[in-house]
Amino acid sequence: MRIGILNSGGDCPGLNAVTHGVVGAAHKIGWEVIGFRDGFEGLLPPGDYRFLTPEDTMGILKLGGTILGSTNKGHFSAKIGVGNVTEIPKEIIDRARRTIDQLEIEALIIVGGDGSLTTGLQLFRQGWPIIGVPKTIDNDLSATAMSFGFDSAVTTVVDALDRLNTTAESHKRVMVLEVMGRHAGWIALWGGIAGGANVILLPEIPFSLQKIADFIKNRDAQGQHATLVVVAEGAKLPDGELVTIDKNSTGEIRLGGISEQVAARLQELTKKETRATTLGHLQRGGAPTAFDRILGMRFGVMAVNLAKQKAFGRMVSYEAYHVDSVTIEEAVNKLRLVDPDGEFVQVARAVGICMGDS
Ligand code: F6P
Secondary structure: EEEEEEEEEOOOOHHHHHHHHHHHHHHOOOEEEEEEEOOHHHOOOOOOEEOOOOOOOOOOOOOOOOOOOOOOOOOOEEEOOOEEOOOHHHHHHHHHHHHHHHOOOOOOEEOOHHHHHHHHHHHHHHHOOOOEEEOOOOOEEEOOOOOOOHHHHHHHHHHHHHHHHHHHHHHOOOEEEEEEOOOOOHHHHHHHHHHOOOEEOOOOOOOOHHHHHHHHHHHHHOOOOOOOEEEEOOOOOOOOOOOEEEEEOOOOOOOOOHHHHHHHHHHHHHHHEEEEEEEEEHHOOOOHHHHHHHHHHHHHHHHHHHHOOOOOOOEEEEOOOHHHHHHHHHHOOEOOOOOOOOHHHHHHOOOOOOOOOO
């Protein structure tokens, strides 16, 4: 038996842990593993791939990025953002299929987010032996409570807030930290709570700058002169506007800049010196946390188990401490957003964090 693995979409810490799990578990039962380079692109003839042995994957568990490379552009884009699904041209699928057949690959593990798994679903519907592994740093894929990379991103946010806090205290400033989270504010919410933020702004909860300014002035009056604000890049300004940089080469909007706008307005309204920091790709780079190493490895081992059972069209999932699986169909096209009335937001409000709406 020979299986393939590819990483598709934006990278995140823990991708190599998945590869480590797949290669280890596959070799244990005598299977060969082929890793395709740069996502689905590696499938196009003549094929860009390498055989992966346990020796090749020794030491990669702790590495950020991906030894296989990844791309969120190319010939296999099935959708832009959460937009409409487009069919991948038959000619592209047929060419890629030739590589799979020539290499006698009996299962193909796709490690990717919503867009990449939508591509996987199209291939599965055309008879490909696809197994999905969820990858999203934003943690916004439905049907899995957690994906690897999220914990590492949250840890980076917490570290940034700890650092911003000391300088905010020294200068009695307001510090606004912009974090990733296109549609879902999980990184902002978890990072903000764990990092001691005073204000957390999410795409899911509309906010009022005046209410935040009043909150900051009230803190000041009580002798708390430093305030930490965390804002998700996908939060909308009070007029409903998303703050964007431009579009990337696939036509997807690149978000960024909301922290600058929020900081400028808060400075005007509070008359307190307010600074903005954008954390950007620091959240995606670097070594995975212990949790993400273990989760990634568990996902990899589960993917091999699914291949053993020929459970094609399924995606590895995580729920209540257990790694399990769901159909890819159930997992894609639905985002797992923060529930504005859910427990995490209630916890934040209970400890006095301002969510910008009251
Ligand atoms: O969807 C994950 C994500 O990290 C978003 O939070 C962010 O907007 C985007 O990817 C950045 O992607 P890229 O590195 O391709 O610009």
